Amino acid sequence: MRKFDASSEAEPGGMLVCVEQGEVRLLGPSGRWTLPAGFMVYIPTMRPYRLVAANPATVTLVKFTASETDWRHPGCWTVPIPVLAREMVGYSRRWNCLRDPADALANSFYEAIGRLFADWFDRKRAMWTPFGKAPEMQRAISFARANFDSVCVAEAASAAGMSERTLRRRFRDELGISWREFITELKMNKAMELLRNRQSVTETPLRLDLAVQVLLPWHSKSILECFLAYFPRTLAARSSIPNDRLTIG
Incomplete structure (x- = not known):
């Protein structure tokens, strides 16, 4: 667990953030989210963001290519981490964020995760405070x-x-x-x-x-x-x- 303050002008392929321990704040162009342990948020492709843990926290980041996810929302979305998502995200740790683009097994596995987004994130927007x-x-x-x-x-x-x-x-x-x-x-x-x-x-x-x-x-x-x-x-x-x-x- 550690504190952090990280930002990006755009995540080229989108990124799943799973909060394992602690609490994380996400700031985006349209608002902010406060994410306790046990929640995950997806940051869509080419979306600027800032992730902050004012106190020690543990997160797992899963980065995708633009073609691997089935994303149906206009911006970031958060939900409690489903049991299946927790297991699949845990398994994805065998690859790092610089995975080989020619790794067929990794590509198929990440695409399987991304295709499940339509089901996992099928709920109203939550944990969000808009900026206006x-x-x-x-x-x-x-x-x-x-x-x-x-x-x-x-x-x-x-x-x-x-x-x-x-x-x-x-x-x-x-x-x-x-x-x-x-x-x-x-x-x-x-x-x-x-x-x-x-x-x-x-x-x-x-x-x-x-x-x-x-x-x-x-x-x-x-x-x-x-x-x-x-x-x-x-x-x-x-x-x-x-x-x-x-x-x-």
Whole structure:
């Protein structure tokens, strides 16, 4: 495990980043992601990025050629690491990033991984906080981030100098997410931050009672339900509570 701060103007063939231990921040042209252990993100071909681990972390990087992946999203995407992906990424370590282009076995194996992206990444965008390109959108996002626990769309629209209806439309059209999805992302990121401050998610098991303790102060039940739906595999994998008890009653 080590700290790092790495960047690239463009990854020519795309790169899969698997966070094994610690936490990693990814910054791209359209936003940023905070990735805890157990998550992976794909950075598409020719996409500039910056990867930062402020504290020691372990990641596995898998680099592809442009023709090896079946990528169906407009930018970076993150998901919990599927079991099959973990096994295949582990096996890919037998080759380094400078693998021989004439190695038929390596090429076939990497193409098999890349073709599975369509299935592995088939879910809504998550862990993402958009930047916003237009100044008014940046104002709305900044206002929401500063007041995430109580902000409503009308207040954010007023701060941005536009109507509520216009703000909702511009979130959909310019960012590809709804206002509600954006607020959920903010709250999930804050939940992870609070959990980190109480107990390291990456160094000790994450127990459900910790999530309850931290999240109950915020209109509890709806947020907790969102949290469990958002990180079901992570909570199940890191909790001593059986899967059938990861429900809200």
